[in-house]
Amino acid sequence: MSNPSILILAGDGIGPEVMGEVKKIITWYGDKRGLQFDVSEDLVGGSAYDVHGTPLHDDTMAKAQEADAVLLGAVGGPKYDVLDFSVKPERGLLRLRKEMDLYSNLRPAQCFDALADFSSLKKDVVAGLDIMIVRELTSGIYFGEPRGIITEGNERVGINTQRYTESEIARVARSAFELAKRRGNKVCSMEKANVMESGILWREVVQKIHDEEYPEVELSHMYADAGAMQLCRWPKQFDVIVTDNLFGDLLSDAAAMLTGSLGMLPSASLGAPMANGRPKALYEPVHGSAPDIAGQNKANPIACILSFAMALRYSFDKGDEATRLEQAVEKVLADGVRTADLLAGEGVTPVSTTEMGDKIVEAL
Amino acid sequence: MSNPSILILAGDGIGPEVMGEVKKIITWYGDKRGLQFDVSEDLVGGSAYDVHGTPLHDDTMAKAQEADAVLLGAVGGPKYDVLDFSVKPERGLLRLRKEMDLYSNLRPAQCFDALADFSSLKKDVVAGLDIMIVRELTSGIYFGEPRGIITEGNERVGINTQRYTESEIARVARSAFELAKRRGNKVCSMEKANVMESGILWREVVQKIHDEEYPEVELSHMYADAGAMQLCRWPKQFDVIVTDNLFGDLLSDAAAMLTGSLGMLPSASLGAPMANGRPKALYEPVHGSAPDIAGQNKANPIACILSFAMALRYSFDKGDEATRLEQAVEKVLADGVRTADLLAGEGVTPVSTTEMGDKIVEAL
Ligand SMILES: CC(C)[C@H](C(=O)O)[C@@H](O)C(=O)O
Numbered sequence A, B: 001m002s003n004p005s006i007l008i009l010a011g012d013g014i015g016p017e018v019m020g021e022v023k024k025i026i027t028w029y030g031d032k033r034g035l036q037f038d039v040s041e042d043l044v045g046g047s048a049y050d051v052h053g054t055p056l057h058d059d060t061m062a063k064a065q066e067a068d069a070v071l072l073g074a075v076g077g078p079k080y081d082v083l084d085f086s087v088k089p090e091r092g093l094l095r096l097r098k099e100m101d102l103y104s105n106l107r108p109a110q111c112f113d114a115l116a117d118f119s120s121l122k123k124d125v126v127a128g129l130d131i132m133i134v135r136e137l138t139s140g141i142y143f144g145e146p147r148g149i150i151t152e153g154n155e156r157v158g159i160n161t162q163r164y165t166e167s168e169i170a171r172v173a174r175s176a177f178e179l180a181k182r183r184g185n186k187v188c189s190m191e192k193a194n195v196m197e198s199g200i201l202w203r204e205v206v207q208k209i210h211d212e213e214y215p216e217v218e219l220s221h222m223y224a225d226a227g228a229m230q231l232c233r234w235p236k237q238f239d240v241i242v243t244d245n246l247f248g249d250l251l252s253d254a255a256a257m258l259t260g261s262l263g264m265l266p267s268a269s270l271g272a273p274m275a276n277g278r279p280k281a282l283y284e285p286v287h288g289s290a291p292d293i294a295g296q297n298k299a300n301p302i303a304c305i306l307s308f309a310m311a312l313r314y315s316f317d318k319g320d321e322a323t324r325l326e327q328a329v330e331k332v333l334a335d336g337v338r339t340a341d342l343l344a345g346e347g348v349t350p351v352s353t354t355e356m357g358d359k360i361v362e363a364l
C-alpha cells in the first residue's frame, strides 16, 4: 500500500518559511515514528499568479482533490492588491475550499499557559481558554449568486447573496455536535435570526439536528452580535461555537486575537469522506502572509506546525502523534523559546523561524 | 415658535425604567436651563404588539416622522420569541430606522476612567479609549431583496441579499469624515473587499469621497475580520470606524463590550435634514431590554441618559449642554455611585435606577 499523500501549498509571504519548518517535522515523523508520507508541492495565491496568471492552476486543483491532506501556508500580499478580483490570491484559496467542498472549518482558540500575558485581556479571562469555532466554509455570502457590481439607473450597486440550504446547515451542525461530544459537550450556534431569514433557517435546522441526533449535547443559540460581545467578555463560557461563513470569519479572528497568540493558531477545513475513508482536508494557520516580515527568518512557524498536528489527528487518525507534537510545542514555549512576535518577559530565548523548528524537533 | 418635539418610545423590558430617568433630566433642562421640549410618548416593540398586534403602529410611525428627535428605550423579550418574524419586536425598530432613513448610526465606544476595571481587557488597553463607530443603518443585508425562506427541489433555502448603491455608501462615508474632522481626523473603513463585490464598491466609494471632499482626513481600509482582531488587540489605534450594517452590528457590539461599560453606551441614528434643518434622528442605548432584571429598579439608566445627551448635541445643537450632562454623569461615577451592573471595588455606593437618575440631576 502506498503512503498517504500530502500536498504542500506554501503560498506567499511567510508561507514558504513556516512551511519549511513543517517539512522538518514531517521528516522527523518518517524517520522516527515510521509515519511515511508522499509529499509533493505546488503553487497557490500570488506565487501561482506570477507563474500561471491564475491564483490556482487547474492541475494544482486536481492534485488537491487527490491528496489525502493539503497543507497551506498563506496567500496574499500588497503586490497583488491591484489585481482584478477574479485573480486575487484569495480566489485560489476560496476555489480550493469550494471545489474540495470543505464545509467544516475548525478553528481552535486556545490560550497557551506560557503566553497568557500576550493577550490584551486580563489573565484570568483567557488563561486555560480552549474553545473551538466551527465555521461553515463553502456557502453563505462568500459564494451565493447573484453577486457582482451592476449599474442601475445612473449608479452602481454592489451585490452579494447569502444562501443556505437545509442540508448545508445540517452537515456543519453535525460536525459541530460530533466535536462537542469529544470535548465539553456544549454547542452554541450563532446567527442573526432576529433580522435575517437565513438565520431563522439556520437556527431551526441546528435545533432539529440536535433534537433528532444529538439530544445529549447541550445546545444554545445566540445572536452573532451578542456572541461577539460574549467572546470579548467571558470567552470561557463557550465550548464549541457553530456559525456561518461570514460570522465565522469575524468571530474566529476575534477569538484568535483574544488568546494573544495569533502566530500559534492552526485550522482544519474538512469535507466529506473520500473513498479511502479520510475526509477531504486542508490545513492552514489562521495568520496571514505577513508580507512585512517575509523572507527574514523571523516568522513564528508554530501555527503551521500545529496545523500539521491537526492533520495527524483528523486526516491520519493519529491523535496520539498529534498530541505528542502539541506537547513538544508546549514544552518549547515553557522553556522560554520565542520567535520575534512573542518577545517579552524574563528568561526568554529569542529564536528565528528555523531555530524554532529545530527546537520543536528536538523536543519531539 | 413652538418648542422642539421629542417622541419617547420606551419599549420593552427595562426600557420604561431607564426612560423614566431620562424624563427627569428633560424636566431639569426645562426648569433650570430654559430648554423646553414638547414631549409625547408611544409604544414600540413587544409592548406595541401587545396592544396593536404590530410592533409599530402606523400612527406611531407618523409621529416619529414628525418629531424633532425620537428617544427609544429597548425592544424585545422572551415572551415574543414565538412571534412570527414579521411582527417580532425588532421589526418595529427596523421599520423606524428604514422609514426615517436613519442611515448613519453613531456608536461611541468610550471607556470611563472610573470604570476601566470592569473591562475584560487590561487597563492600559482600554483606559481613555474613545472611538466612534459609524454604522450604515438602512441598507445592506438587513433590508436587501430578495429575502426569505423558499423551497428548491426538496429542501428549503434561507436567502438574504446584501445590496449597496454608490450613494448609500457615499452618504454614510461623508458622515464619518465629518465626525472625524471634529475628533481625531482619522477614519478606518472596514469591509471584506477580498471576498465580496459589495465590499469592493464600498472601498472604492469611501476612497473617492475622501479624495474629492475630505483629503485632509487620514483614511485607511481594513478587512472586517482583521478589524475585529485589531479592536480586541489595541482599540486605541482607531478614531472613527465606518462600516456596513451587518459588520457594524458585530463590531460595535464587540467594541462596546471592550469598554466594560455596556450599560453606559448611547447611540444616535441620524438621517437627512428635515425642513427645519434638524436631521431626522433616533437615540437609543446600545444595551438591550434585559428582561431578566426588568421591573426591579436595578437597571443602569446612564446609557439612555447619555443618548439624550447625544440628542442635545446632534438634534438641538446644544453641544455645551450635552457636555454638561456628560460631565454630571462622570462626576457621579467618580463619586463611586453605581447601579447593580457595576458593583465592585472599594468606596462604592450601590444605588437603584431611580436613585442614579436623582444623583445625576443633583450633579447637574
Ligand atoms: C483570505 C480570506 C479570503 C479568508 C476568508 O475571508 O475566509 C481569511 O480571512 C480566512 O479567514 O481564512
Ligand SMILES: CC(C)[C@H](C(=O)O)[C@@H](O)C(=O)O
Binding pocket: A194, A195, A225, B090, B093, B094, B249
Ligand atoms: C435589535 C436588533 C435588530 C439590532 C440590530 O441588529 O441592528 C440591535 O442588535 C442593534 O445593534 O441595534
